[in-house]
Amino acid sequence: MKVHTLSMFVSNKPGVLGRICQVFSRRGFNIDSLVVSQGRDPEFSRMTVGISGHPEGLHQIIMQCNKLIDVIHCFEHDDRDSVTREMILIKLQAGPADRTEILQIVKHYNGKTVDLHEESLIVMVHGNTDKVDAAVRMLSKFEIVETVRTGKVVMARGTTDT
Template sequence: MNSIITTETPATAAPIRRGALHTLSILVNNEPGVLMRICQVFSRRGFNIDSLVVSEGRNANFSRMTIGISGNPDGLDQIIKQVSKLIDVIHCFEHTSDDSVTKELIMIKIACAEAERSQALHITAHFDGKTVDLTPSSMIVMITGDSPKIDAAVTMFSQFQIIETVRTGKVVMARGEQPT
């Protein structure tokens, strides 16, 4: 008999928040040690990194970091100034939903018998998701959207046994002509 091992926290556990949520976009030189120096600035100021996405830009010499942080908003301007002064940082901006588009991706693996499959597929379709893997006893669903949509999808899928989730964290792009 196969048993499913899960690394997830129960759906009833509330996430720990340590202050207001902020999304920063940081353009950096693609060099070793840059991320460590940026993380030290957040740590010294008592901000927690909730999500982190780093990828090489169109030019391989640069990387874009999108960092979701929580902490006292009074210290945010100081953090942005300190990060901007670091070697290898080109610029650092805070983005809000008014000036940017923010999306996340989640993959959810659920235990799903054949009898439950149509209900799981219905939930997937509701959230404009896609089934990326299907076995006789489980399925993996991929959903993209803003944070509330992702949270709602996880809540709906919690009626099944969630084996595992993998969530990207936020990616952000400034609207219009404004740089990200």
């Protein structure tokens, strides 16, 4: 199943997210990531939704979301027409012997160390999904205690509205 990234501009009201989630659920799509933030105007919010499901139903989902009264617009983005980023925090158990190699890997992915203790550290990596996934694979040879990953955020290239 292909992962799709939808951008939605919605009214900033209670219950809007629930109604949108019902549309995805009825069509058999799973929400893989969700980022919601208030827009420049506090009456509206921007939603970026990463979903997976059968591509045949995607057009229907977009049409049904656009019919919801609190949805201003909904459409799919791909890598050609938008910039997409996500961020991950990774807590690693690491004594002094492993730190040098971990820090080299993090530096290669333009990441940062955001917390350092005697036996652990937290690193942050941001970028497109492939970059974040690659960093996790490289760091997985060490003991990963936990990860926290944002959903995708997307912005249309050029003068096109997101």
